[in-house]
Amino acid sequence: MKKIFLIIAIATFSLKGFSQELNSKFKSIPAKDANKKEVVPPKEEAPKENPPAPIEKPAPLQVNPDELFKNTNLYKQESNVEGIFYRRNQFLGNFNTTAVYSTIMYRDAAFVDGDKVKVYFNDQVIEPEVSLTSDFKSVKLNLVKGINKIDIEALNEGFASPNTAEFKVYDDKGQVISSSEWNVGTGYKAVIVLVKE
Structure with missing residues (x-):
């Protein structure tokens, strides 16, 4: 009997806890006033004429290395040997110049x-075989208007692979146009392009 009374008491208290209490401070949302009109901001009008696009100076002649290295008559194809990254051609960049000649x-x-x-x-071959030493060797090139492409092909890799070389390109005033190094395998080329304006 005590158990039944206890169950009824618990049920009564739990129902009272779930019952909804009405608050006297409750305010209903008023209906929209039909006399008030909602203010809509004015739409922005697009200009009647588009301003002219700025005229960009066309880029001078540039050589795309991906297109350049597709020529299998001039360039050895990349070797897909895992872990050996120097068995490929290396593009050292396009450089604009106004020089009459350049020294490499x-x-x-x-x-x-x-x-x-x-x-x-x-x-065109201008130096058929050059042994690289610790001293700089040079060649002077008369530049033509437009693209001047310089390829340096590794004839061997010496005693320690790969063929490593440093080169500098100067304009006719003695200013450095480019200074770089390459690491290429036998038969591969390092390429630099000078664009004479």
Whole structure:
């Protein structure tokens, strides 16, 4: 009997806890006044004429290395040997110049190990075989209007792979146009392009 009374008492208290109390402070939301009109901001009008687009100076001639290296007659295709990253051609950039001529200087950038290179100017051999030492060797090039492409091909890798070299390109006033290093395998080329304006 005590159990039944206890169950009834618990049920009564729990129902009272769930019952809704009405608050006398409750206010209903008033209906929208039909006389008041909602203010709509004015729409912005698009200009009748579009301003002319700024005229950009067309980019000078540029060489795309992806397109350049597709020519299998001039460039050895990349070797897909895992872990060997120097068995590929290396593009060293496009540079604009107003110089009449340019001087290219090159030497072995690391350990002097018998690296040899061949130098091309606009796909013509100008230095068939150069042994790289720790001293700079140079060649002077008369630039033509437009694209002047310089290719330096690794003829070997010396005693320590890869063929490592440093080169500098100067304009006719002695200012450095580019200074870089390459690491390429035998038969691959490092390419720099000078665009004479």
